[in-house]
Amino acid sequence: MNEExxxxxxxxxxxxxxxxxxxxxxxxxxxxxxxxxxxxxxxxALVIFRAGSDQNDRWELYAVPLxxxxxxxxxxxxxxxxxxxxxxxxxxxxxxxxxxxxxDKVRTIxxxxxxxxxxxxxxxxxxxxxxxxxDRLVLDSLSVDAGxxxxxxxxxxxxxxxTGLPAPTGAPVPADAVPGDAPxxxxxxxxxxLDPSWIRYAPLTVTGLASAAAIVxxxxxxxxxxxxxxxxxxxxxxxxxxxxxxxxxxLLLGVVSLLAVGAYVLxxxxxxxxxxxxxxxHTRRGLLTNRETSIDAARVxxxxxxxxxxxxxxxxxxxxxVTSGLLRExxxxxxxxxxxxxxxxxxxxxxxxxxxxxxxxxxxxxxxAARRRRMTRALVPATLVAAGLVVARVLxxxxxxxxxxxxxxxVGAVALGRDRYGALGHAVTPDHLVSRxxxxxxxxxxxxxxxxxxxxxxxxxxxxxxxxxTLVATTAAGAQHYDVVDVPxxxxxxxxxxxxxxxxxxxx
Amino acid sequence: MPVPGVWHRGVxxxxxxxxxxxxxxxxxxxxVSRRAVVMWTFQALVVLAxxxxxxxxxxxxxxAPSRTPHWVVGAVWLVAGAAYAVAMxxxxxxxxxxxxxxxxxxxxxxxxxxxxxxxxxxxxQTVDLERGPVAQLLGLAAVTVTxxxxxxxxxxxxxxxxxxxxxxEALTAAAVAETGDAT
Numbered sequence: 268m269n270e271e272x273x274x275x276x277x278x279x280x281x282x283x284x285x286x287x288x289x290x291x292x293x294x295x296x297x298x299x300x301x302x303x304x305x306x307x308x309x310x311x312a313l314v315i316f317r318a319g320s321d322q323n324d325r326w327e328l329y330a331v332p333l334x335x336x337x338x339x340x341x342x343x344x345x346x347x348x349x350x351x352x353x354x355x356x357x358x359x360x361x362x363x364x365x366x367x368x369x370x371d372k373v374r375t376i377x378x379x380x381x382x383x384x385x386x387x388x389x390x391x392x393x394x395x396x397x398x399x400x401x402d403r404l405v406l407d408s409l410s411v412d413a414g415x416x417x418x419x420x421x422x423x424x425x426x427x428x429x430t431g432l433p434a435p436t437g438a439p440v441p442a443d444a445v446p447g448d449a450p451x452x453x454x455x456x457x458x459x460x461l462d463p464s465w466i467r468y469a470p471l472t473v474t475g476l477a478s479a480a481a482i483v484x485x486x487x488x489x490x491x492x493x494x495x496x497x498x499x500x501x502x503x504x505x506x507x508x509x510x511x512x513x514x515x516x517x518l519l520l521g522v523v524s525l526l527a528v529g530a531y532v533l534x535x536x537x538x539x540x541x542x543x544x545x546x547x548x549h550t551r552r553g554l555l556t557n558r559e560t561s562i563d564a565a566r567v568x569x570x571x572x573x574x575x576x577x578x579x580x581x582x583x584x585x586x587x588x589v590t591s592g593l594l595r596e597x598x599x600x601x602x603x604x605x606x607x608x609x610x611x612x613x614x615x616x617x618x619x620x621x622x623x624x625x626x627x628x629x630x631x632x633x634x635x636a637a638r639r640r641r642m643t644r645a646l647v648p649a650t651l652v653a654a655g656l657v658v659a660r661v662l663x664x665x666x667x668x669x670x671x672x673x674x675x676x677x678v679g680a681v682a683l684g685r686d687r688y689g690a691l692g693h694a695v696t697p698d699h700l701v702s703r704x705x706x707x708x709x710x711x712x713x714x715x716x717x718x719x720x721x722x723x724x725x726x727x728x729x730x731x732x733x734x735x736x737t738l739v740a741t742t743a744a745g746a747q748h749y750d751v752v753d754v755p756x757x758x759x760x761x762x763x764x765x766x767x768x769x770x771x772x773x774x775x
Numbered sequence: 776m777p778v779p780g781v782w783h784r785g786v787x788x789x790x791x792x793x794x795x796x797x798x799x800x801x802x803x804x805x806x807v808s809r810r811a812v813v814m815w816t817f818q819a820l821v822v823l824a825x826x827x828x829x830x831x832x833x834x835x836x837x838x839a840p841s842r843t844p845h846w847v848v849g850a851v852w853l854v855a856g857a858a859y860a861v862a863m864x865x866x867x868x869x870x871x872x873x874x875x876x877x878x879x880x881x882x883x884x885x886x887x888x889x890x891x892x893x894x895x896x897x898x899x900q901t902v903d904l905e906r907g908p909v910a911q912l913l914g915l916a917a918v919t920v921t922x923x924x925x926x927x928x929x930x931x932x933x934x935x936x937x938x939x940x941x942x943x944e945a946l947t948a949a950a951v952a953e954t955g956d957a958t
Contacts, residue, residue: 591923721894721927728887741894741927748926760799763893770893774800774874774881 286348287357290341291410293387298338299331300383347406349420354394356404366404372396374566374591375601376418378559380411385557390414394421415559422547422561455549459604459615461538468606469531470524471577472585473708482526535605540615548588548619550602560601566590568718568744569699570603570620572612572711576686579709584612588619589714589745616713625699625713630692636733637753638688645684649676683707693751695765700740702751712749716766718742724759738762800891803874803881810913811871811933815864817909823856873931875942877949880920882929892929898922899950904943906936918942 303310340360347356349370356366377393384390389408396403409417536554543549546564551557569589578584586604603619604612616626653673659665686706694701700719703711723739730736730753738751738759751762764771830849837845866886873882880899883891903919910916916939921928934942 720898720922720924721892721929723890723892723927725888725890731889739926741922741924743923746926747924757799763800767893767895770879770895771800773876773879774803774893 286350287346288348288413290345290406291389291408291413292342293389293410294408295335295338295342296387297383297389297408298341299334302334345406347404349417354404354421356406368394368396368404370421373421374563376421376561378411378414378418378557380557382555384408390557390559392417418559418561422545422563455541455543458540458542458618459538459607459611460540461535461552461605462607462611465583465605465607466528466531468578468581468583470527471575471581471583472527472606473575473577480523531605535602538602538605540603548603552602552605562588562590562601566744567619567715568742569712569714570616570626571745572616572626572713574709574711576707576709578606582609583607584609586612586616589712589718589742591744620699620713622696622699622713624694625696625701628694628696628701630694630701630703631758633688633691633693633735633752633754633758636735636755637691638684640729640733640735640753641688641691642681642684645680645687646677649680652676691752693754693762695762700749700751700762700766702740702749704750704752714740714742714749718744719766722763722767722770723748724756724763726756740766800881803872803883803891805873807868807871807873807931807933808913808915808935808938809868810915810935812864812868814909814913814915814933815867816860819856819860819863823860826852826856871931871933873934875946880929880946882931884930884932892927894920894922894927894929896946896949899946902943902946902950904939916940918946920946 341358344360345356345358347354349355352370353367354370354373358364358366373394373396375395377395378390379393380390388411390411391408392406392414394404394406406414406417408414533554533556535552538552539550541549542564548562548564548567549559551559567588567590571587571589573585573587583606584604585602585606588601588603590601604615613627617623620626653676656665656669656673660667660670683706687704690704690706690709692701692703695716698716700714700716701711702714703709719740719742721741723741725737725739726735734756735753736756736759738754739748740751741748751759754762760771764775830845830852833848834842834845863886867884870886870889871882871884873880875881877896879893879895881891881893883889899920900923901919901921903921905917905919906915907917910933914936915933916936917930917932918934918939919928919930931939931942
């Protein structure tokens with residue numbers, strides 16, 4: 268659209284006729300590097316195998332020109348252009364493949380730069396369009412500046428003459444004038460910036476713990492392999508096993524916390540959320556892999572306030588956006604704020620969805636039947652485990668001290684059930700449908716009412732017996748559906764009637 | 776039996792939309808075809824056949840001299856399966872209902888787990904008519920209406936083929952009349 272207005276001094280890489288552009292030539296280095304990394308295990312195996320034989324033929328070196336040639340081929344055959352309201356990507360030598368996407372279907376744009384990309388000043392550009400998963404255009408890689416310019420072209424395609432707004436990006440900036448870590452343009456408002464002290468929340472989230480557990484698991488595997496051979500490991504292991512149990516627990520907690528902190532730093536270092544005057548949300552984060560995501564405001568259908576148990580106890584929250592066009596693997600949502608104090612996250616949520624009642628107002632509770640169902644669900648598994656412990660004690664003579672766990676289990680289950688009931692609630696405001704549920708993973712979803720494109724009222728056999736239902740609002744964004752769980756049937760239909768009166772009147 | 780004509784009501788203008796005093800929606804107007812019971816029974820029999828195949832394999836592979844476990848396990852699933860094959864289709868038939876107006880489509884389905892789905896036609900992306908082998912033998916068809924949400928396809932199983940054809944035509948016409956990208 269407006270790439271014609273970008274003057275020639277912007278040093279477009281290999282701009283040729285009809286507005287076709289190529290990837291950055293430096294990707295020729297990236298490709299062999301990535302291939303090398305991918306085949307590293309195979310190469311290592313080869314080297315180890317070779318050490319045992321006296322054969323001297325280095326035949327794997329023949330692969331190098333092939334890999335380089337493949338990269339060159341990819342560079343020569345891949346082109347993209349923006350024309351007539353479309354972005355076109357053309358690839359392939361023998362089977363030419365042209366992918367086109369209408370610009371008004373572009374939802375989000377991701378710039379990802381892994382370490383080797385960053386060394387070369389490159390970034391991978393991923394453009395997601397309506398329909399999610401398969402409708403993605405990937406440009407691997409452009410120079411960071413070219414990527415940012417492309418992003419500006421795609422997201423700011425709105426004709427200033429139509430909206431009456433001044434040109435979104437101001438005067439074109441020569442590429443050399445954009446340093447690697449440029450501050451946002453002056454007219455972008457910075458909504459939130461990572462405060463290093465928030466790192467203290469890292470061990471309190473399930474994601475943090477999960478990544479720590481993964482690392483511990485991976486390490487312990489390697490550990491058990493080496494422990495037979497290396498005396499250091501053996502001595503270390505026997506040292507740890509001689510310590511008293513509470514020291515072991517402390518040690519474990521320390522290691523897990525450290526790892527969670529590491530994961531937090533890797534993911535969120537330098538986190539910054541900005542919003543430009545067209546309302547496009549823009550995040551940047553990552554220590555080694557730099558990730559920039561831009562989300563068109565017109566595609567945002569709501570926000571999700573996460574209050575998992577650990578964060579809640581520490582007075583912290585985190586914030587995600589509900590939008591169409593993000594990858595399903597990411598749960599269709601992306602970070603608007605990493606774990607941070609509630610005093611930061613709630614005002615931020617209010618700036619994105621200025622609806623006090625929806626973001627922090629009280630919710631309608633779901634009543635005694637919902638409470639009983641929460642209790643049943645917490646107590647039945649606890650009872651089963653307790654019964655198992657008792658049986659194990661009687662039949663196989665397990666240690667009696669394990670029976671101490673039985674009352675703890677029940678106390679925990681009751682607390683969990685109460686907390687889960689406390690979370691259940693919903694609200695309908697003039698613009699939003701709000702639903703909250705969960706304890707360990709409590710989330711409050713603020714969904715735009717005009718983003719709701721259908722309804723389901725689900726009832727299991729047991730729900731019918733106690734007169735509750737799960738009201739599901741379907742949407743094209745985020746998780747595709749957001750549920751109001753175990754709400755009394757009349758209340759479910761009342762919500763439906765308030766949010767979609769014309770649908771309700773049609774069938775009542 | 777479905778009443779002739781797919782639309783059962785005229786257009787309701789937004790201005791005279793009343794918020795009903797009792798907001799609980801009534802049942803959708805139409806039942807599906809009676810022959811759907813046969814189709815669901817056949818589906819149940821397929822499940823039973825798979826179980827039977829598993830049982831036969833176990834019988835042939837097992838070297839233990841005692842055949843008692845085989846008879847016990849076989850009797851258990853046979854009783855449960857027979858109850859399923861008899862009760863499920865009838866239950867489903869009593870639950871399954873549908874209704875379409877020029878504005879929206881409304882269905883009710885399931886048996887142990889039941890659900891009602893409503894989709895405004897303005898949000899419809901595609902309308903499909905599907906006929907499996909059994910449905911073809913019985914002269915039945917399923918109509919699926921998809922919206923931009925991956926969670927929201929509305930399917931009506933076991934429609935009489937002529938009714939299904941008429942419904943698809945009406946829905947397609949209504950969906951085409953609406954503009955916008957339906958998200």
